Amino acid sequence: MNILIVEDDARIVSFLVKGLKAEGYATMIVRDGAEAIEMPASLLEDLDLVLLDLGLPGTDGREVLRVLRARRPALPVIILTARDDVREKVWGLDSGAADYVTKPFHFEELLARIRAALRAQDQRASSELVVGDLRLDLTTKTAWRAGRRIDLAPREWALLEFMMRNPNQVLSRVQILSHVWDFDFDPGSNVVDVYVGYLRRKLNAEGLPSLIQAVRGAGYRLLSPEPVP
Ligand code: CA
Numbered sequence: 001m002n003i004l005i006v007e008d009d010a011r012i013v014s015f016l017v018k019g020l021k022a023e024g025y026a027t028m029i030v031r032d033g034a035e036a037i038e039m040p041a042s043l044l045e046d047l048d049l050v051l052l053d054l055g056l057p058g059t060d061g062r063e064v065l066r067v068l069r070a071r072r073p074a075l076p077v078i079i080l081t082a083r084d085d086v087r088e089k090v091w092g093l094d095s096g097a098a099d100y101v102t103k104p105f106h107f108e109e110l111l112a113r114i115r116a117a118l119r120a121q122d123q124r125a126s127s128e129l130v131v132g133d134l135r136l137d138l139t140t141k142t143a144w145r146a147g148r149r150i151d152l153a154p155r156e157w158a159l160l161e162f163m164m165r166n167p168n169q170v171l172s173r174v175q176i177l178s179h180v181w182d183f184d185f186d187p188g189s190n191v192v193d194v195y196v197g198y199l200r201r202k203l204n205a206e207g208l209p210s211l212i213q214a215v216r217g218a219g220y221r222l223l224s225p226e227p228v229p
Helices: 010-022 033-037 041-045 062-072 085-094 107-125 154-167 173-180 192-201
Strands: 002-006 026-030 051-052 077-081 098-100 128-129 134-137 142-145 148-150 212-215 218-222
Touching: 002 010, 002 033, 010 026, 010 107, 033 062, 041 085, 051 107, 062 077, 062 154, 077 085, 077 107, 085 098, 098 107, 107 173, 128 154, 154 173, 154 192, 154 218, 173 192, 173 218, 192 212
Parallel strands: 002 026, 002 051, 051 077, 077 098
Antiparallel strands: 128 134, 134 142, 142 148, 212 218
């Protein structure tokens, strides 16, 4: 389990790192908001939870929460705040924070809240499909690639979901038609090729490598990259 600590107070950071390490968590530390917001997608993808101080120099913790929620909506964020203010807490929870802890806190309580947030996340994970840097949130019907949101039309969504449920398998046009279009279309139709084209264009924006491979005479395959060592 990988926990990102976004906190500028060195004393609190060292206390958290020591305590979390003793509990078997790996930690990553960021001391200002801008660094948290600009975190590379590859690092962000590796995180399981964030402890976020609201009072940060430069970029405020609120802005960090907003950006983290946009880049990885399912990542649980626990707010650490000295502001024992009901409005702050309501704002944090309404903004998608998993929980909050008011400083000074007891470490045992923080650990219990971390465990609770991770358990809740486990339950939500079943409503998420992930293949390589692609992520579908099946509850909110949102799609992401490399941390960037992709807007999909309903058929594009259905096509991508079907392919992500069957990664690395060659799917014939007839299979795709029957799952995505419920046989509404004549099997001779080129609608599959047209929609694969739409989907590719959206997935490959920003110059990312192509994930959907055409297999001549057979159909299409969604490539699942090997996990990066
Ligand atoms: Ca602070």
